[in-house]
Amino acid sequence: MDWTWFHRLASPPHVYRIAGTLTPWFAWPAGLLIVAALYGGLVLAPPDYQQGDGFRIIYVHAPSAWLSLMIYSTMATAAAIGLIWRMKVAHAAAASCAAVGAWFTVVSLVTGMLWGKPMWGTYWVWDPRLTAQLILLFLYLGYMGLRAGIEDTARADKASAVLAIVGIVNVPIIRFSVEWWNSIHQAPSVMKMDRPSMPADMLVPLLMMLVGFTLYFVAVLLVRLRAEILRRERASSWVREAATA
């Protein structure tokens, strides 16, 4: 197998260039999908038979929660690649993931609380699913804090990569918490082996939102990765040339 494409990903100017080229290819479909999904979810989809219109917060809550786990997995994978192959661009990608993932975690927690008050009767309980998701937020914040606390980029990369890899155990715990333990949080409606527990007119906007959020994350990641590469390579000749050109 030809690994040239993989080895070229180790080159900061190459990644800087392709990230710039790819960004609009993710950003535009993301924007279109999210707008269409909002219309489908907030206008076209019927209200739920029990929750009425209150269920519509799922169109923000579930994709955010899903993204918070997906981004953490991406971050830990990039950190592991950076650690094993000494690939600086991978470390830069991991570092670029953290803040986005943290925000999606915050959104999932806040929307969950707003839904929990009228439906469950409480904003917050120390339930396994909820607590594990809060720990995910602390992992993101700890990762960012650790990076910010170490001035030398190479050392910050190594230390934060270990933290990211250690924290990955929390991801399956969050995913399976509602199945392993008694939890107040309902079981998955969509991400399960069985048929989704939701009719198509509710499900399609949700899946569109999921894809839209994922593309949005990739677009933001590419922009942040470019900024991170510039920061790291500010002393190199290709950045100087690009800046003066």
Add this chain to the structure above:
Amino acid sequence: MTPRQRRIVLVVGILAGVSLAGALALRAFQDNVMFFFDPTQVASGEAPTGERFRLGGMVRPGTVDRHSGTLDMDFVVTDFKHDVKVKYSGVVPDLFRENQGVVAHGRLGADGVFVADEILAKHDENYMAPEVARSIKDKHGGVMPVDPDPGRAARQGAGPAASPAPAPATRF
């Protein structure tokens, strides 16, 4: 072993170690991680009956008794194997209704009645339009088949059909 292979072993080692530590810790704190106990666990003495705990299950249809003129009410929480009678005084969440999941926080009295001071509703993962729910209700003679907690059935390796109790249903 090349330095890169050593680093791969290191990363895999970290993952294995942390997973093992996490699994052991969660096993040790199993009881504390459980958000609620179901009536079967109460009947078998697994629940900490000496202190406050959470009781979870379905509200058995036809048992909700609201005392008029007060906020007092009582109802039966069931997992279709065992029942626990619950007394409560206060406002219940919107989703509290017969045959829906409920989590009551309180204390089990010597008379076997659970005195709750907080009632939370547990929503299931089923979503549908009101018209669809109505037409299913018509077809099933007022009773709608809804699995109260499929995760639990999967955990215990037995679906609702295999349990001796009648299939759980939602009535509305």
